[in-house]
Amino acid sequence: MNAQFLFYDDxxxxxxxxxxxxxxxxxxKQDRGYGLDATTEKAISLIRAKTRxxxxxxxxxxxxxxxxxxxxxxxxxxxxxxxxxxxxxIHVHETGSIEATGHKINCVTGHNGKLDSVAVQSVLDxxxxxxxxKPKVVYISQPxxxxxxxxxxxxxxxxxxxxxxxxxxxxxGARLGHALAAHSxxxxxxxxxxxxDMFYIGGTKNGGLMGExxxxxxxxxxxxxxxxxxxxxxxxxKARSVSTQFVTFFQxxxxxxxxxxxxxxxxxxxxxxxxxxxxxxxxxxxxQLFPILPDELIARLKTRYGxxxxxxxxxxxxxxxxxxxxxxxxxxxxxxxxxxxxTLKPA
Numbered sequence: 001m002n003a004q005f006l007f008y009d010d011x012x013x014x015x016x017x018x019x020x021x022x023x024x025x026x027x028x029k030q031d032r033g034y035g036l037d038a039t040t041e042k043a044i045s046l047i048r049a050k051t052r053x054x055x056x057x058x059x060x061x062x063x064x065x066x067x068x069x070x071x072x073x074x075x076x077x078x079x080x081x082x083x084x085x086x087x088x089x090i091h092v093h094e095t096g097s098i099e100a101t102g103h104k105i106n107c108v109t110g111h112n113g114k115l116d117s118v119a120v121q122s123v124l125d126x127x128x129x130x131x132x133x134k135p136k137v138v139y140i141s142q143p144x145x146x147x148x149x150x151x152x153x154x155x156x157x158x159x160x161x162x163x164x165x166x167x168x169x170x171x172x173g174a175r176l177g178h179a180l181a182a183h184s185x186x187x188x189x190x191x192x193x194x195x196x197d198m199f200y201i202g203g204t205k206n207g208g209l210m211g212e213x214x215x216x217x218x219x220x221x222x223x224x225x226x227x228x229x230x231x232x233x234x235x236x237x238k239a240r241s242v243s244t245q246f247v248t249f250f251q252x253x254x255x256x257x258x259x260x261x262x263x264x265x266x267x268x269x270x271x272x273x274x275x276x277x278x279x280x281x282x283x284x285x286x287x288q289l290f291p292i293l294p295d296e297l298i299a300r301l302k303t304r305y306g307x308x309x310x311x312x313x314x315x316x317x318x319x320x321x322x323x324x325x326x327x328x329x330x331x332x333x334x335x336x337x338x339x340x341x342x343t344l345k346p347a
Contacts, residue, residue, distance in 0.1 A: 005333045006306035009205070010175070010262060010287060010326035015245075016207035022248040023209065026240060035060065035239035043243035046250040047201070047213055051193035057222040059214045060242040061234045064174040065094050067200040067212045072137060073101040074228040075168050075198065075221060080136035082170075083123050085110040087145040089172060104133045112282055113144035114154070117161035124165065138162055141172035142179045142192065146281070147288035149179050152187040155195040162197075168218070171199035177206040177259035178286035183267075193217055203245055207258040207327040211242030258327035262287040265325040265334055272338035276345055281310070281320040289323045297344050305337060 006012045014020070031037035044058040061067050068090055072082055081104040084091050090098050091105050098105055106127070108119045115138065123135050138158070143149045150158075162169040171192060176199075179185060180192075192199060197218035203211045216222045229235040236242060249255035263286055270284040273291050281290035292313045293301070298321060301307075310322045325334070 002303075003306040004304050005337065007323040007325070007337070008306050008308060009324050010178075011205050012306075013326060013328040015209035016254065016258060016327060018254055019208055019245050019248050022244050023241070026244045031240065033237045033239070034235060035243070037240050037243075039240045039247060040243035043213070043246040043250075046247060047215060050189050050250055051215060051217075052190040053193045053215070053217055055219065056193065057216040057225060059216075059225065059229060060236060060239050060246070061200075061212055061214060061229070062210055062236065062242070064089075064172065064200070064202060064204065064212055065097055066232075066234050067214055068094065068139075068172060069097050069101060070228050070232050070234050071170060071198050071200065071214060072098055072139065073103065073232070074225055075137050075170065076101075076103050077134075077136070078102060079134055081106050081127075081133040082137040082139050083108060083115070083120055083135050083167075084139040085113055085115050085119070085144070087113045088139060089141055089145055089174070090139055092145065105139075106133070106135055112148045113146035114148055114150060115140055115158065116154070117158060120158075120161065120165075120167070135167065137168045137170050139170050139172065141174065143175055143182075143286050143288070147285055147290065148282060149182055149184060149285045151184075152191050152195075155187070155191070159195040168197040168221070169195070171196045173200045174202040174212070175205050175286065175288075176200075176202050177255050178263055181256050181259035181263050182286045183263075184285055197221060201246070203242070203249065205326075206249075206255060206262075208242075208245045208249070211245055213242075213246050259287070262325045262327050262329065265329045265331065266323075268331065269323060269325065269334050269338070272334070273341075276338070276342055278341075278345070281313070287325045290320045291323065292318055292320050294318055300344055301341065304340060 083106045086107045106123045201213040266287045308322045310320045
């Protein structure tokens, strides 16, 4: 790859040095497997404390897609379905993994990638009898696939609605750290835990080598969850390979520090785009930006930088691209990108 710098995603780098050091230090120790070790117990204790959920069940898996598969399948009976926004990761970017578990995704259009009670109710209204699937779980991500963030009030309202309608609320937290570290965030990790039945804390996209932490808040969903993990190949014999990373994340402030760095570089990038009079598909809340550019300019920019072309824009001959900053993105790379873009953009 000849690109000078990659803005494809927040996992193009390996892992934060503190994570690698912790893994190296832990690797020579002996302990029990399958999450029965002291390190995993410590990670669980830290996550329970951070979420203020002392009775929560915590499990560690390798990837976000794996977390979504196991969590959603464990929450659904064979005839039940999951409601998601059309841009939702499980609908667009997981190769039909939820459908492969035998469960339908009921997609609905939200607002800027977010679901609300009105959107969810429209799905419920359309599924009225036993000849249709029965919607049971509402899936959201924080941030959304479009980089927008649910406020605490929005989460509270959606969770209350789900409880009223006897639905589960599940939160995909692949980039949860970036939501927590956003300037607009009016919530903490404990608020996330208080406003859903189950969620996961993403490590892979925030400086971890790999791995996610599933947090099951609803006690009714905790029973026999380990069987679901094992059946779907998600029960790690070396659970310490993931839990060690979460000890490192949460025994100090590394988790939020990593996300705050990525967000700060995204804000720097966004400010530079604004100075160049380049509009965005949506305002930047965390570490993803979606600038709208002429297709010809995008092709020239592609010769020097790596990024995804997200969608066609309303203006003919224009598209939105996605730029993602990470825990490791250096400020000079952002400045260089903006400087080069300025040379390409017509006055």
